[in-house]
Amino acid sequence: MLYDDFYIKSLIKTVEDWPKPGISFRDITPIFSDPKGMRMVVDAYVHRYIASDISHIACIDARGFLIAAVLAYELQKPLILIRKKGKLPGKTISQKYALEYGEAELEIQEGSVKAGDEVLLFDDLIATGGTLLAAIELLTEQGANIKEVAAIIDLPDLGGSQKLRDNNISVFGLCAYADE
Ligand SMILES: O=P(O)(O)OC[C@H]1O[C@H](OP(=O)(O)OP(=O)(O)O)[C@H](O)[C@@H]1O
Ligand SMILES: Nc1ncnc2[nH]cnc12
Numbered sequence: 001m002l003y004d005d006f007y008i009k010s011l012i013k014t015v016e017d018w019p020k021p022g023i024s025f026r027d028i029t030p031i032f033s034d035p036k037g038m039r040m041v042v043d044a045y046v047h048r049y050i051a052s053d054i055s056h057i058a059c060i061d062a063r064g065f066l067i068a069a070v071l072a073y074e075l076q077k078p079l080i081l082i083r084k085k086g087k088l089p090g091k092t093i094s095q096k097y098a099l100e101y102g103e104a105e106l107e108i109q110e111g112s113v114k115a116g117d118e119v120l121l122f123d124d125l126i127a128t129g130g131t132l133l134a135a136i137e138l139l140t141e142q143g144a145n146i147k148e149v150a151a152i153i154d155l156p157d158l159g160g161s162q163k164l165r166d167n168n169i170s171v172f173g174l175c176a177y178a179d180e
Contacts (some may be wrong), residue, residue, distance in 0.1 A: 005175050010155070011037045012175075020101045024152050025143070026177060028124050034064060041067060041152060044174055046074050054120040054147050056080055056113060060106070060135050061087065063124035067152065071122065080112050080119070082087040082135045093141060097134035100127040101159060108138040115143030125153040126173060131158025136169065148172055 011034055015025040031037040045067065058080040059068030065081065072079035085094055085105040092107040113119060119139055123132055126149075138148055145170055154161045154173030161171045 001040050001043045003040055003174070008037060008040060008152075008175055023101050026155070028063065028152055030070065031152070038070075042052060042070050045071050045171075048150075048172065049075060049120060050156070051156040052120075052147065053118055055116075055118045056120070056144070058108075058113070058119050058121045058135065058139055060121075060123040060131060062165060064122050066124070068122040074146055077120075080108070080139075082106050082108050082138060093138055095137050097130040098128070099130045106131070106134050106138060108135075108142075109143070113139055113142050113144035117144040118147045119144045120147055121149045123149070123151050124162070125155070126151045126157060126160040126171070127155045127158045129158075129163040132160065132164060136164075136167075146170075150174075153177065 011030045013027040013030060015027055018025045031041060044157040057068050057072045057077050059065050061083040069079060085107050088107050088109050093110055094105050094107040096105045121135055132149055148170040149164055150172045152174050154176045156176055157179050161173060164171050
């Protein structure tokens with residue numbers, strides 16, 4: 001199904017002053033209750049990555065899991081979960097970070113990637129880029145290469161996608177919300 005930016009944006013709802021005053025929260029959950037929207041988003045990523053040489057798809061807790069799991073299934077690639085602190089059993093490596101509306105800590109299981117792995121890192125949204133940069137640190141610390149970062153929404157005014165590009169990370173955002 002051909003990607004239609006207008007259609008996808010008609011599904012994404014903006015909630016003002018949530019979870020904190022001053023934040024315009026871009027709610028992607030209606031995409032998942034709309035089979036056409038879900039198909040359109042998944043197809044856009046399948047089309048982009050079907051012929052690429054990615055070896056793994058990594059994704060970030062929690063909204064990043066939703067599309068990444070379907071994409072990993074479609075592309076038949078192993079899926080690596082990067083989770084909020086305290087959720088993964090066994091030996092983990094963790095990384096603290098700041099995001100648009102708070103602070104948190106991400107973890108990955110030790111040995112989930114290795115040198116030579118070509119990872120597509122997926123999250124739902126790029127704001128300040130703090131979350132993705134922390135995830136990149138966890139993956140590269142174990143020797144993996146970040147082939148590309150993909151997200152449904154980019155908020156370029158918050159500087160995250162530029163910060164990633166400044167760190168030589170390739171970034172693919174499906175749709176963008178710049179200051180309207
Ligand atoms: O670019 P940043 O400023 O770091 O913000 C982007 C992150 O913020 C949201 O995650 P959140 O921690 O709210 O988690 P959730 O997916 O569990 O709702 C979103 O899903 C991204 O991961
Ligand atoms: N403005 C925003 N909307 C939805 N998720 C977010 N994560 C960080 N900033 C966000």
